[in-house]
Amino acid sequence: MKVMVVGAGKLGYKLAEAMNFEDMDVTLVDLNSDKLERISDHLDVLTVQANGIQIGVLRELDVETYDLLVAATNSDEVNTLICTLSKKLNCKKAIARIRNPEFIEHIDFVKEQFGIDHIINPDLATAIEMERYISKTYNLYSGDFAKGKVSMVDFHLGSQSSFVGKRIMDLECLEGLLITAISRGGNLIIPNGSTELKVDDVIHVIGKSNNINRLAEILGVPMSNRESKKVMILGGGNIGYYLAQRLENSGINVTIIEANKERCEYLAEKLNHTLIIHGDGTNIDLLQEEDLSSYDTFVGATGFDEQNLLMALVAKQYGINKAIAKISRPNYTHIVDRLDIDVAFNPVNITVSNVLKFIRGGKVVSVSLLLGGEGEVTEIIASENSPIIDKPIAKLGLPKGIIIGAIVHDGEVIIPNGNSIIRKGDRIIVFSLASDTPILNKMTCPVNKGGLFNGFWGNH
Numbered sequence: 001m002k003v004m005v006v007g008a009g010k011l012g013y014k015l016a017e018a019m020n021f022e023d024m025d026v027t028l029v030d031l032n033s034d035k036l037e038r039i040s041d042h043l044d045v046l047t048v049q050a051n052g053i054q055i056g057v058l059r060e061l062d063v064e065t066y067d068l069l070v071a072a073t074n075s076d077e078v079n080t081l082i083c084t085l086s087k088k089l090n091c092k093k094a095i096a097r098i099r100n101p102e103f104i105e106h107i108d109f110v111k112e113q114f115g116i117d118h119i120i121n122p123d124l125a126t127a128i129e130m131e132r133y134i135s136k137t138y139n140l141y142s143g144d145f146a147k148g149k150v151s152m153v154d155f156h157l158g159s160q161s162s163f164v165g166k167r168i169m170d171l172e173c174l175e176g177l178l179i180t181a182i183s184r185g186g187n188l189i190i191p192n193g194s195t196e197l198k199v200d201d202v203i204h205v206i207g208k209s210n211n212i213n214r215l216a217e218i219l220g221v222p223m224s225n226r227e228s229k230k231v232m233i234l235g236g237g238n239i240g241y242y243l244a245q246r247l248e249n250s251g252i253n254v255t256i257i258e259a260n261k262e263r264c265e266y267l268a269e270k271l272n273h274t275l276i277i278h279g280d281g282t283n284i285d286l287l288q289e290e291d292l293s294s295y296d297t298f299v300g301a302t303g304f305d306e307q308n309l310l311m312a313l314v315a316k317q318y319g320i321n322k323a324i325a326k327i328s329r330p331n332y333t334h335i336v337d338r339l340d341i342d343v344a345f346n347p348v349n350i351t352v353s354n355v356l357k358f359i360r361g362g363k364v365v366s367v368s369l370l371l372g373g374e375g376e377v378t379e380i381i382a383s384e385n386s387p388i389i390d391k392p393i394a395k396l397g398l399p400k401g402i403i404i405g406a407i408v409h410d411g412e413v414i415i416p417n418g419n420s421i422i423r424k425g426d427r428i429i430v431f432s433l434a435s436d437t438p439i440l441n442k443m444t445c446p447v448n449k450g451g452l453f454n455g456f457w458g459n460h
Helices: 010-021 033-042 054-062 078-087 107-114 122-137 209-218 237-247 261-270 283-290 305-315 328-334 347-360 434-445
Strands: 002-006 025-030 048-049 067-070 093-097 118-120 142-145 148-158 177-184 187-189 203-208 230-234 253-258 276-280 297-300 322-326 343-345 362-371 374-381 404-410 412-414 428-433
Touching: 002 010, 002 078, 010 033, 010 347, 025 033, 048 078, 054 078, 054 142, 067 078, 078 093, 078 107, 078 374, 093 347, 107 118, 107 434, 118 148, 118 347, 122 297, 122 305, 122 322, 122 343, 122 347, 148 253, 148 404, 177 237, 177 276, 177 347, 177 404, 203 404, 209 328, 230 305, 237 253, 237 261, 253 261, 261 276, 305 322, 328 343, 328 362, 328 374, 343 374, 347 362, 374 434, 404 434, 428 434
Parallel strands: 002 025, 002 067, 025 048, 067 093, 093 118, 230 253, 230 297, 253 276, 297 322, 322 343
Antiparallel strands: 142 148, 148 203, 177 187, 177 203, 362 374, 374 428, 404 412, 404 428
């Protein structure tokens, strides 16, 4: 598959990296030669220093030979125009990053009029994930699969856990559960029964919710059943706006603290029931005046990772039940588990997951990146011609970096073993290291004469 990414910022780079693992032929276009040089040192992609909005450049790059173009510059208008031009020049599919709430309110009209196949909005996607987490009655962050029947939760073992020093096969409390991956020292490991758990490991566990609750009790993880009724958001940018809008609709009391006066006026005009405070959200006196400790949830959603993390930590010290931070720097992913905050959301990773889901087509229900993209969790509906159906898992020849975490057959959740068989129409939740993603795609994609990706595009 041939893909052109226009814009070599954080999102463009991450997309190119993820597509690299997919065995795609990637061209990255940007005007900044320094950025492109750095990317060339790390990724096996073709880099082109050019302005992707120019028709001559698109023609010179033979855009009509590309299966997909992703416009990921910092300008919504530029991204829209690039997609329109590329489609007029016969590129097969086009994705635009658009963040402006005014555009998003008319998303179907924008797609139809400008010929865009898919719109990605990192801010809205992040707000949706935050709202989903806030609406849960417990603190653990879980990825939900198979329409909520299957959950995946990360547990930080620390040093006191009864699991430390034991092999997975020797643990007696994993009935109905599977440790599918381990984050250790910034690396992702797909374990087997003889893998020994170590101090500060983060284990990614999959299973039914009630079994996960039982494991949380054994590990001494508090499972607070408090609902979030009062939420404070630090930062009134697009993420803060989208999140407040969604929480308002759920009947939750929301306060936004924003330093920019004009932005405060915009928010006050757009939001109906949210309290907007003009001020410095890092000022402890202001937070005390607003009675920070009376809130259930705190969200750090400014443009500064350090500010979001620091103030989330402050919120925890004030006894707030859930503290959430938005982070963009990939190197912060590895330290978040060691901090006393509940969860951190990375808009770039969330957006890349959405793009991968679109690329892989209708049979792929969701994609979640683990540890910043070193691994992923994918929910797939097994299709009739897929090479993985009607065979015991042990005979599929899966590499060590791929593990089938759960099968949902006729509504029943099965934590599989080597003898389990996947049937047509089953939902399967698969964990894989990024390096094994091409193998996963080949094993789960329907076999057809048109090639690996032709079956995907037919579903859109």
